[in-house]
Structure formats: C-alpha cells, structure tokens
Amino acid sequence: MSPEFIIKRFFYLLVTAIIVSMIVFAVTQLLPANAATMILGEYATEEALLALNAKLGLDQPAWVQYWQWFSGVLQGDFGISLRTGQAVGPVILSAFGNSAILAVFSLVLVSLISIPLGVIAASRRGRPLDLGVSLISYLGVSMPEFVLATLLLAWLASPAIALFPASGYVPFATDPLAALHHITLPVLTLTIVLTAHVSRMVRSEMVDTLESDFVRAARLRGVPKRRILFKHALRNSMLPAITVIALDIGYLIGGVIVVEEVFSFPGVGRQLILAIQNRDLPMLQAGALLMAVTYAVANLLADLAYALLDKRIQFK
Amino acid sequence: MNSTRRTLTALTKTPQGAIGLLLCFLLLALTLAGPELAPKDPEEFHFTARFAAPSTEFLLGTDWYGRDLLSRVMAGSRSTILLALLATVIGTVAGALIGIFSGYIGGRVDDLIMRVTDAVMAIPSLLFALLILSVLGSSSFNAVIAIGIAFTPGMARIARSVTLQVRGSDYVSAAQARGEGTSWIMFAEILPNVIAPVIVEATIRVAFAVMTLATLSFLGLGAQPPSPEWGLMIAEGRAHMFRSPWPILVPGIAIALVAIAFNLLGDGLRDALNPQASS
Numbered sequence A: 001m002s003p004e005f006i007i008k009r010f011f012y013l014l015v016t017a018i019i020v021s022m023i024v025f026a027v028t029q030l031l032p033a034n035a036a037t038m039i040l041g042e043y044a045t046e047e048a049l050l051a052l053n054a055k056l057g058l059d060q061p062a063w064v065q066y067w068q069w070f071s072g073v074l075q076g077d078f079g080i081s082l083r084t085g086q087a088v089g090p091v092i093l094s095a096f097g098n099s100a101i102l103a104v105f106s107l108v109l110v111s112l113i114s115i116p117l118g119v120i121a122a123s124r125r126g127r128p129l130d131l132g133v134s135l136i137s138y139l140g141v142s143m144p145e146f147v148l149a150t151l152l153l154a155w156l157a158s159p160a161i162a163l164f165p166a167s168g169y170v171p172f173a174t175d176p177l178a179a180l181h182h183i184t185l186p187v188l189t190l191t192i193v194l195t196a197h198v199s200r201m202v203r204s205e206m207v208d209t210l211e212s213d214f215v216r217a218a219r220l221r222g223v224p225k226r227r228i229l230f231k232h233a234l235r236n237s238m239l240p241a242i243t244v245i246a247l248d249i250g251y252l253i254g255g256v257i258v259v260e261e262v263f264s265f266p267g268v269g270r271q272l273i274l275a276i277q278n279r280d281l282p283m284l285q286a287g288a289l290l291m292a293v294t295y296a297v298a299n300l301l302a303d304l305a306y307a308l309l310d311k312r313i314q315f316k
Numbered sequence B: 001m002n003s004t005r006r007t008l009t010a011l012t013k014t015p016q017g018a019i020g021l022l023l024c025f026l027l028l029a030l031t032l033a034g035p036e037l038a039p040k041d042p043e044e045f046h047f048t049a050r051f052a053a054p055s056t057e058f059l060l061g062t063d064w065y066g067r068d069l070l071s072r073v074m075a076g077s078r079s080t081i082l083l084a085l086l087a088t089v090i091g092t093v094a095g096a097l098i099g100i101f102s103g104y105i106g107g108r109v110d111d112l113i114m115r116v117t118d119a120v121m122a123i124p125s126l127l128f129a130l131l132i133l134s135v136l137g138s139s140s141f142n143a144v145i146a147i148g149i150a151f152t153p154g155m156a157r158i159a160r161s162v163t164l165q166v167r168g169s170d171y172v173s174a175a176q177a178r179g180e181g182t183s184w185i186m187f188a189e190i191l192p193n194v195i196a197p198v199i200v201e202a203t204i205r206v207a208f209a210v211m212t213l214a215t216l217s218f219l220g221l222g223a224q225p226p227s228p229e230w231g232l233m234i235a236e237g238r239a240h241m242f243r244s245p246w247p248i249l250v251p252g253i254a255i256a257l258v259a260i261a262f263n264l265l266g267d268g269l270r271d272a273l274n275p276q277a278s279s
Helices: A003-029 A035-040 A046-056 A062-074 A088-123 A128-141 A145-156 A176-210 A213-221 A225-262 A268-278 A281-309 B002-013 B015-037 B069-105 B107-121 B125-136 B140-167 B170-178 B182-218 B230-240 B246-273
Strands: none
Touching: A003 A062, A003 A281, A003 B107, A003 B125, A062 A281, A088 A128, A088 A176, A088 A225, A088 A268, A088 A281, A128 A176, A128 B246, A145 A176, A145 A225, A145 B182, A145 B230, A145 B246, A176 A225, A213 A225, A225 A268, A225 A281, A225 B125, A225 B182, A268 A281, A268 B125, A281 B125, B002 B015, B002 B246, B015 B069, B015 B246, B069 B107, B069 B140, B069 B182, B069 B230, B069 B246, B107 B140, B125 B140, B125 B182, B140 B182, B170 B182, B182 B230, B182 B246, B230 B246
C-alpha cells in the first residue's frame, strides 16, 4: 500500500464529508419554518421575527450561513439546541459515545459469529445444516430491526421473565455489569439482523472459493479438508467478508437509530429522532453530519484493510 | 414476449423463484381484495373481547380495543404493500432515466451526476429518508417520496453501467448514423437493455421498501393513527405489549412474510436472468 493511495483515499474522505455537510445543510435550509419562527412561535410579530433573523444571521445569503455553520463545526461548535437551549456539541458527542458502544459490540459479535457460520454452511452445501442456516438468514434479512427489537423486548423484558431491563442506560464507568445488562437487548437485535446479512454473503463467497482451481489442487495434493477450509479458503473469503461488513455499516447505522428508539437508549439516533420531531435544526444537522461522516470513515478503514490484506491489489 | 415466457419458466424451476412468485401473487391478490375479504370491520371495537388470543371468532386475536387483528392487517396491506411498490416504482423510474441519460450523454454532465449520486450514497439510506421527511413533514405519502428518492442513486448506477456497455454497440451506432434523435436512441435502443437488471434490483428493493416504510411509520414519521399501517400498529401495540403479544406479533409476521416473498422472488429472478451468477 503506497503512501499516495492513503493520501488519495483520505482526500476522497474529505471531499465526501464536505459534500455531505452541504447536503445536510441544504436539506435543513429547505424546512418550511426557520429558526426564528421556531423560537418565537407562530404568532410572533413581523418586526420581532426580522430582528431575531438579523441577530441569528438568517437574513444573510445561504452560502454565508453555510460557511458560518461549517466553520463553527470545524472548531467543534455545533450551535445551540432550539429545544433545550444547551450547546449541541457536548450533548451530541456524549450521545455518539453511547451509540459507538452499541455499534462496536455488535460489529465484533457479528464478525465472530457470521464468518464461521458462513464457512460451515458453505462446506456442508445442500445438507440440512446449510439449508437451516439459509432459512434462518432469510428470516433475518426479512425482519426489520424494530420488529425484532419489539418482540425481544416484549418477551425477555416482560414482568413475568424480566431477564433484561426494558429501557435506559448505565455508563460503563459507574457499573460495568449493569451497563452490559442494559445494552444486551439492543446489541442482540443488531447482531441477529446483521449476522443474517453477513453470513449469507460469506457463504456465497466461500462456495465460489471452494470450487476454485487452487482449492481443487490442494485437495488433490491430499491436504486435509479442515486445513483447506480454514487455511486456504477462509483466508480468501476474508476480503469479501470485510467488504460486506463495511457495506453493512450503513445498514448498522440505520439499525442503531431504530434500536435506540425502541430501547430508549440515549444515543445519536434518539437525539436525531427527537430533533426531527421538534424541528431542532442545529441538533438535526449535527447528528446527521456525525453519522454520515462515521459511515465515510468506516468505508475508508475498510478500503485500507482490504489493501493491507490483499497483496495483489495495487491501488494507484 | 417470448423472452418473458422463457424467464418465467426459468423462474419457476428454482425453488426460491417458484415459492417467491406464488407468495407474491397471493399477497398481491390479498392486497387488492383485502378490505372486502376481511372477516370483520377493522375499526369496530369489541370491548368484551379485548386482548383476545386467536380463536375461531377472532382468527388472529384482537388488540386493546378488541379490534380484529386479521381484519386490521388485511386492511393495512394496502397502505403497506401498495405504497412500498409505489416508492420502488418512483425510485426505479427516476433512477433508470437519470442513469441512461448520464451514461449516454457522458462527459462533464455524467461526471457531475455521478459525483452527486456518490455523495447521496455516502449517507446511510434510513438517515437520508429521515432527512427528507424532516423537510416534507410526516405522512405516508411523504414517506413514499423519501424512500423513492433514497432508492434513486442506486438505480441510476445500475442503469448507467448497462448504458455504458451498450453505448458503443453496432445498433446504437447504426441509429446515430440514421440520424435518430437522442431521446429516441435512449428510449428505443438503450432502455430495453436496462429493463432486466433494473427489474431484478427493483424486486429486491420492494422488500427494503416495505421494511423502511414500516420503520418510518413505527418512528412516527410515516402513516398517522388510526391508519392500520403495519409499522404503526406495532408502535401502538408497544403500550400494551406485556398484556398481550398478538397486537405486535401479527403485523410483525406480516411484514416479515412480505419481505421474504419479495426477497425470494428477487433472488429467483436474478438466477433466472443470470444463470452463471447463481451459487
């Protein structure tokens, strides 16, 4: 992997982030009511609105407003929440930390479960185990997160069973065990849905790899089956698996939004939904930008991992 | 017409395709006839039978007002399945037109359109739909538009890549030499090539559209009460979920069933149209 490749890819990331920030800003600019109307209410006088517009800089051209917002964001200033009157930055960053806990736990579990599952299914192609895995993963990809989350909640958090708390969050710093207890159901939901996606893809990649010439050659040389599976074929299927997991991060982000809402978990997704319901522009912009940039960074990391692992690829 | 029949025959030969086709056909028939076939009035309260489990009178049980869940799910199939189909059609048509135009015109215009689709695809699709809904306001119809717009860039990519493959072919050059107009070439020469791959993608997207539409309604940004939209039914059922699981289980299974049907049909279609890509 050449330094130029890393620099070029990093440059792409910057361009994507800037365009995404423009889209996020443009979308919120199109909102029917502006910030001044929201602060003063529907029945504000014309003069009061004009005065507040001037004070907030809303009478300036759109690109000036964009620049003011964007230069603030670069310095970590995301503006003031219209709903609570607090600074958006600290609120959204602490929410981001909470969401990251959910996402990282889920991603690690998904990688640990779905890759072996896909490999085993592919090696027993057409047998009952493979059909079982395929059937369950079909069910998993067809089940929206909110349905699975609500069903798990109604079952495992019901007063009769009460295995897990129905909602809320405990910081890891105060009580790690209680924290784990609280994130179990959200992480379980995300893991089940993503495992269904990823193991399907890993299986179909493995099926292709197991039919390739070098695996047949290894088999003819008399290499033990287990060794072929885990040494030769798995290593080759790791690359597509990384791509699949990276592609599914966009899906994971959507899942995180939904799961946080179902379990009242204080993350970016919940802040985002609250912001949309209350038309809290600065919070909406900050949450959307943070999520979109996270997605872009995840894609960058996947590309770099791909380039590191596959010596054949020479990115120019 | 002949090729359509050949595709259908190939489709019914794979197990996914046959089951998917049958399920989709049944579901569509149920959707179109739904409200008329419903055994009870979906809005009628039966206060003596609140939270009833499935029985011969209420086949799938009742909710907290004693409304018949089977009738409500059947009535809600229109606002879920038909609207999801509409959202997919909007995204597919817009994407195909943009993709063909971009690929055929080429040059700077193509570069610009592709940069914009790249940027839009860099936003997770549920997040993008949420952003659009925050502008348009919450309603079923706006949710349909939001999903349609979120689907457009992916479709445009597919249509463009097919267009680039056929742009240099002899029959396109022949049409250009005959002096045919740009729009005639785009619609009569290129569009027929784009249809097959776009339809496969669209079929798989219907499952996504159903799930996303229900998700948006669940979040309170799509259908509004008292609509029997499935996602909204689950959102309302949450308040009573520890008393009875049926009000969330029934619409939940309905959503999964529709998504499975379209996923199966999409996979079957892909195998039928592109045999070497099957696994």
